[in-house]
Amino acid sequence: MKSFTYEKVNSAEAAASAAASNSNAKFIxxxxxxxxxxxxxxxxxxxxxxxxxxxxxxxxxxxxGGLRIGALVRNTTLAAxxxxxxxxxxxxxxxxxxxxxxxxxxxxxxxxxxxxxRCPYFYxxxxxxxxxxxxxxxxxxGGVTRQHAVIGASxxxxxxxxxxxxxxxxxxxxTVQTVRPDGSTRDIPIADLHRLPGDxxxxxxxxxxxxxxxxVTLPKPVGGTHIYRKVRDxxxxxxxxVSVGAIVQRDGTGRVAVxxxxxxxxxxxxxxxxxxxxxxxxxxxLLEGARPTKENAFKLSLVERTxxxxxxxxxx
Amino acid sequence: MAxxxxxxxxxxxxLKLDTRTTLxxxxxxxxxxxxxxxxxxxxxxxxxxxxxxGQRINSxxxxxxxxxxxxxxxxxxxxxxxxxxPMQAAFVRHDGFQCGYCTPGQxxxxxxxxxxxxxxxxxxxxxxxxxxxxxxxxELRERMSGNxxxxxxxxxxxxxxxxxxxxxx
Ligand SMILES: Cc1cc2nc3c(=O)[nH]c(=O)nc-3n(C[C@H](O)[C@H](O)[C@H](O)COP(=O)(O)OP(=O)(O)OC[C@H]3O[C@@H](n4cnc5c(N)ncnc54)[C@H](O)[C@@H]3O)c2cc1C
Ligand code: SF4
Ligand code: FES
Ligand code: FES
Numbered sequence: 069m070k071s072f073t074y075e076k077v078n079s080a081e082a083a084a085s086a087a088a089s090n091s092n093a094k095f096i097x098x099x100x101x102x103x104x105x106x107x108x109x110x111x112x113x114x115x116x117x118x119x120x121x122x123x124x125x126x127x128x129x130x131x132x133g134g135l136r137i138g139a140l141v142r143n144t145t146l147a148a149x150x151x152x153x154x155x156x157x158x159x160x161x162x163x164x165x166x167x168x169x170x171x172x173x174x175x176x177x178x179x180x181x182x183x184x185x186r187c188p189y190f191y192x193x194x195x196x197x198x199x200x201x202x203x204x205x206x207x208x209x210g211g212v213t214r215q216h217a218v219i220g221a222s223x224x225x226x227x228x229x230x231x232x233x234x235x236x237x238x239x240x241x242x243t244v245q246t247v248r249p250d251g252s253t254r255d256i257p258i259a260d261l262h263r264l265p266g267d268x269x270x271x272x273x274x275x276x277x278x279x280x281x282x283x284v285t286l287p288k289p290v291g292g293t294h295i296y297r298k299v300r301d302x303x304x305x306x307x308x309x310v311s312v313g314a315i316v317q318r319d320g321t322g323r324v325a326v327x328x329x330x331x332x333x334x335x336x337x338x339x340x341x342x343x344x345x346x347x348x349x350x351x352x353x354l355l356e357g358a359r360p361t362k363e364n365a366f367k368l369s370l371v372e373r374t375x376x377x378x379x380x381x382x383x384x
Numbered sequence: 385m386a387x388x389x390x391x392x393x394x395x396x397x398x399l400k401l402d403t404r405t406t407l408x409x410x411x412x413x414x415x416x417x418x419x420x421x422x423x424x425x426x427x428x429x430x431x432x433x434x435x436x437x438g439q440r441i442n443s444x445x446x447x448x449x450x451x452x453x454x455x456x457x458x459x460x461x462x463x464x465x466x467x468x469x470p471m472q473a474a475f476v477r478h479d480g481f482q483c484g485y486c487t488p489g490q491x492x493x494x495x496x497x498x499x500x501x502x503x504x505x506x507x508x509x510x511x512x513x514x515x516x517x518x519x520x521x522x523e524l525r526e527r528m529s530g531n532x533x534x535x536x537x538x539x540x541x542x543x544x545x546x547x548x549x550x551x552x553x
Contacts, residue, residue, distance in 0.1 A: 074386060074403040074449055100445045103406070104426050116403070118450055148505040153513040164508040168530025169500065170493065171427055173439045174446065304508065304529035
C-alpha cells in the first residue's frame with residue numbers, strides 16, 4: 069500500500085473542503101472496497117478523509133412520506149430496519165444477498181453505491197485496463213468474459229457494476245443527496261448516478277471532484293410484492309452472475325431492475341409496460357441491443373428465466 | 385505515523401502506527417495477539433474476524449487508526465484455555481476444526497451470529513422479513529458463509545454453534 073496521511077472530519081463541509089484542497093484525497097467510510105483496492109495499489113490516494121464521524125447514520129422519515137437514509141448507515145442496519153423490511157422489502161433482500169455478515173456490518177450506503185467493478189483484469193495490475201489505467205487497453209475484450217456486461221458496454225470496457233443494493237435502489241427510484249466543496253448541495257436521481265463506460269470507463273459516476281454523498285432518499289412506498297433473485301456460482305458470499313429485482317403489483321404491472329449485465333443497474337422503464345405479458349416480452353425489451361460475447365450470451369436467457377421465476381413467485 | 389488509543393479485550397492500549405496498519409496487523413504485529421489469523425487479507429475468508437463494539441467485522445479491511453476509542457474483542461478476549469467461552473468449549477467438544485487456522489474467526493463470528501439472531505436481524509434465507517428469524521441449520525450456514533474453512537469442518541462447526549444456541553442440530 070502507498071503511504072497516505074489520514075484525517076477524521078466532523079462536518080460535511082469540512083469533508084468536502086478537505087477533498088477540494090487535495091485532488092488525490094479519498095473519502096473512506098467502511099473501507100471494505102477502498103482498502104482492498106489500496107492494498108493492490110489500484111487506488112493510491114495520498115490522503116484519506118475518514119467520514120465516519122459525520123453522524124449520517126440515521127434513517128429518518130422524508131417529507132413526502134419516504135425515508136431518508138444517511139450515507140453512513142451500515143448495510144446490516146439498513147437491511148434490518150423495520151420500516152425498510154415492511155415497505156421496501158426489495159432493498160432488505162438485495163442487501164442481505166450481498167457480501168457476508170462481517171462485511172455488511174462495515175459497508176455503508178454510500179460506499180456500497182460507489183464500490184468498483186469486480187472485473188478480474190481490473191484487479192490484475194499486470195493486465196491492461198482502461199478503467200484502472202486509462203488508454204492502456206482492455207484485457208477483458210478477447211479474454212475470459214463469462215462475468216462481463218452484455219449491454220451498454222463499449223469498445224473500451226465491458227465491466228459490470230457489482231452492487232446488489234444499487235439494483236434495489238434503482239427499482240425504488242431512490243435519489244442521492246450530495247454536498248460539493250463549495251457548499252452547494254444537489255439531488256441526483258439514482259438512474260443518473262452511474263455512467264456507462266463509453267470512452268472513459270475510469271469515470272464511473274456523475275459525482276464531481278470532492279462531492280460527498282450525505283444521504284439516499286426513498287420515495288413513499290409503492291406497495292406490491294418485492295422480490296430479489298440473485299443467481300451466482302455458490303449459494304452465498306459470491307457476486308451475482310445476474311440478479312433480478314422486481315416489484316410486482318396485484319394487476320401484474322410493476323418494475324424490474326437487473327444486475328450483473330451492465331456498467332450500471334439496468335432498468336428500462338418502457339420494458340415494464342410488458343410485465344403483464346410475461347418475462348419473455350419484458351426481457352426482450354429490457355435487453356434490446358445487447359451485444360454479449362460467446363462466453364456470456366447465456367446471461368440473456370438467464371435474465372429471462374430468472375425474471376420468469378420471479379413473476380411466478382410474485383403470483384404466489 | 386499516527387497515534388491510537390483503544391480498548392482490546394478490556395485493556396486500554398496505546399499505539400504509534402503507520403497509517404497503513406490494518407486493525408489485523410495492529411493486533412498481531414504490534415500487540416502480539418496472534419490468535420486472530422490472516423488468511424486472504426482481502427475480506428474473502430473471515431479468518432481475521434474480530435468483534436468491535438459488539439459487531440463482527442473483518443479486521444483486515446479496516447485501518448487501526450479508524451478505531452480510536454473503540455473496544456475490540458479477539459479470540460483471546462473471549463476466553464482462555466482454563467476458562468473457555470462456551471463457544472470455544474463447544475468447538476472443542478464437536479471437533480469444529482482440523483488445522484485450526486480458520487477457528488478463531490469462526491468462533492468470533494459464531495458468537496456474534498447468535499447475538500444478531502437475538503437482535504432480530506434477518507438473513508438472505510429468512511422466509512418472512514417481518515417475523516423474528518429462527519435459528520435453523522440453513523440460517524446458521526447462511527450467516528456463517530463469511531467464514532471459509534479449507535478443511536471443510538462445516539458440519540461440526542454448525543453442530544457446535546447449535547449446541548451453544550441451545551437447540552439440537
Ligand atoms: C469478499 C467480498 C465480497 C463482496 N460481495 C458483495 C456482493 O455479493 N454484493 C455486493 O453488492 N457487494 C459485495 N461486496 C462489496 C461491498 O458491498 C462493498 O465493499 C461495500 O458496500 C463498500 O462500502 P464501504 O462503506 O466499505 O465503502 P468504502 O470502501 O469506504 O468506499 C468505497 C468508495 O466510496 C467512496 N465513498 C464512501 N463514502 C462516500 C461518501 N459518503 N461520499 C462520497 N464517496 C464516498 C470512497 O471514497 C470509495 O471510493 C463484497 C466485498 C468483498 C470484500
Ligand atoms: S472490462 Fe473494463 S475493468 Fe475490465 S479490463 Fe476491460 S477496461 Fe478494465
Ligand atoms: S484475512 Fe480478513 S477476510 Fe481473509
Ligand atoms: S479448520 Fe482448517 S481451515 Fe478450518
